Amino acid sequence: xxxxxxxxxxxxxxxxxxxxxxxxxxxxxxxxxxxxxxxxxxxxxxxxxxxxxxxxxxxxxxxxxxxxxxxxxxxxxxxxxxxxxxxxxxxxxxxxxxxxxxxxxxxxxxxxxxxxxxxxxxxxxxxxxxxxxxxxxxxxxxxxxxxxxxxxxxxxxxxxxxxxxxxxxxxxxxxxxxxxxxxxxxxxxxxxxxxxxxxxxxxxxxxxxxxxxxxxxxxxxxxxxxxxxxxxxxxxxxxxxxxxxxxxxxxxxxxxxxxxxxxxxxxxxxxxxxxxxxxxxxxxxxxxxxxxxxxxx
Numbered sequence: 154x155x156x157x158x159x160x161x162x163x164x165x166x167x168x169x170x171x172x173x174x175x176x177x178x179x180x181x182x183x184x185x186x187x188x189x190x191x192x193x194x195x196x197x198x199x200x201x202x203x204x205x206x207x208x209x210x211x212x213x214x215x216x217x218x219x220x221x222x223x224x225x226x227x228x229x230x231x232x233x234x235x236x237x238x239x240x241x242x243x244x245x246x247x248x249x250x251x252x253x254x255x256x257x258x259x260x261x262x263x264x265x266x267x268x269x270x271x272x273x274x275x276x277x278x279x280x281x282x283x284x285x286x287x288x289x290x291x292x293x294x295x296x297x298x299x300x301x302x303x304x305x306x307x308x309x310x311x312x313x314x315x316x317x318x319x320x321x322x323x324x325x326x327x328x329x330x331x332x333x334x335x336x337x338x339x340x341x342x343x344x345x346x347x348x349x350x351x352x353x354x355x356x357x358x359x360x361x362x363x364x365x366x367x368x369x370x371x372x373x374x375x376x377x378x379x380x381x382x383x384x385x386x387x388x389x390x391x392x393x394x395x396x397x398x399x400x401x402x403x404x405x406x407x408x409x410x411x412x413x414x415x416x417x418x419x420x421x422x423x424x425x426x427x428x429x430x431x432x433x434x435x436x437x438x439x440x441x442x443x444x445x446x447x448x449x450x
Contacts, residue, residue, distance in 0.1 A: 187217030187450055188398070190408055192443025212237030212250050212443055214408065216373075217450075225262035227311070231255070236279060237441075244287035250441070251278040258319070260309050270309040270319060272358070274377075276301050277329075298332035299341040303379070305356055316361045324356040326379055328418070342418025350418075354382040371398040388417035398447065406447035412439040 195209040214235045221228040237250030254276045260268030282294035307321030328350045330336045330343045339345035357378040366372040377392040392414050399407040414437040421435045 182223045183219060183221050185217075185219045187215070188447060189216075189450075190214045190398075190406060190443075190445060190447040192408060192441075192445035194443070206242040208239065208241045210237065210239035210249065212441060212445075214250075227260045227262070227268055229256075229258045229260075229317075241287070245289045247286040247289075248280065248282060250439075251280055251282065253277050253279060258309065260311075263308070266310055266312045268309040268311065270307055270321075272303065272305045272307070272319065272321065274301075274303040274305075274358075292332075292334065293340075295332040295335065298330045298335045300329035300331070302327045302329070303356065307356075315363050317359065319356075319358040321356045324354050324379065326352045326354065326356075326381075328352075342416075352379075352381040352383070354380045354386065356380075369400040371400070372396070373398075385417070389415075390417065391415040400447070404446055404448065405444075407444045408441065408447075410439075410441040413437070414439075 191211065191213050193209075193211045196205070197207050198205050212235070214233075216231075216233050218229070218231045220230065231254075233252065233254040235250045235252050237248065238246050239249050240246050255273075256275075257273045258270055260270035263269050277297050277300035278294060279296060281292055283289040284291040284293040303324060303326050305321035305324035307319060307323065309317060309319045311317045328341055328343060329348065330341050330350075331348055335341070336343060336348055337346055339347075341350075343350040357376075359376045360374070362371075362373040364371045372395075374395045375393070377390075379390040380386045381388070392412075394410070394412050396408065396410040399409075401407070415434065417434050419434055419437075421432045
């Protein structure tokens with residue numbers, strides 16, 4: 154065999170070996186995981202003298218993360234998806250959970266657990282939301298109506314794998330309302346007819362998570378704050394989430410979650426004498442308690 158081809162073959166083998174070794178080493182720098190849960194409840198009544206209605210409900214929750222660490226760089230990624238429905242009797246289905254949250258954060262170590270950081274944060278929902286369930290005639294939200302995108306630069310404090318505190322004096326928050334009807338109504342703070350609204354300000358994001366905070370109980374909490382420094386900086390948007398996962402065994406679990414939301418641009422409504430009156434913003438809350446199946450990966 155020609156010596157040239159032997160040299161080329163050995164070079165290819167060496168290149169493949171080095172590539173495989175580098176790929177294996179790079180995979181060691183990734184930390185990945187998450188959990189998936191499905192809770193379900195059902196009530197069926199037949200000639201039940203105490204009264205009541207048949208009902209059923211189900212909620213799907215998916216949480217995942219993929220974090221990369223090498224030298225002074227840290228790249229954290231997370232995806233949260235939730236969807237839930239309930240029905241009473243023959244009424245229309247009512248949505249109880251609907252969200253998509255994607256976040257990606259890159260940081261470069263500045264010393265003493267501080268990182269120079271850039272953040273991408275996106276959230277929206279998947280299906281139509283109604284203001285008058287179970288009739289479901291008055292649409293109040295759609296996919297990307299609203300949708301929220303935040304881009305920011307700041308400093309991230311990460312003393313351990315359980316806690317992170319990110320502070321940004323440079324934040325761009327864009328609210329999208331891509332549904333024509335909601336856009337024309339000026340929903341979610343956009344000018345009537347506009348598809349989006351941009352705000353410039355400062356933000357703070359904090360996450361704490363701990364497995365087995367007590368025996369077989371995992372805890373997660375997240376707090377997001379944003380202030381539009383260019384317009385009414387005293388009005389601070391607040392999003393807070395707290396979640397407890399109670400593990401009975403590897404697959405059976407109970408979930409308790411509480412979400413609080415305040416956004417000065419989201420106005421509340423009230424029906425007065427058959428007429429819908431717009432009111433000011435109010436604190437929004439959502440609570441979930443469910444039992445079902447859970448899978449961690």
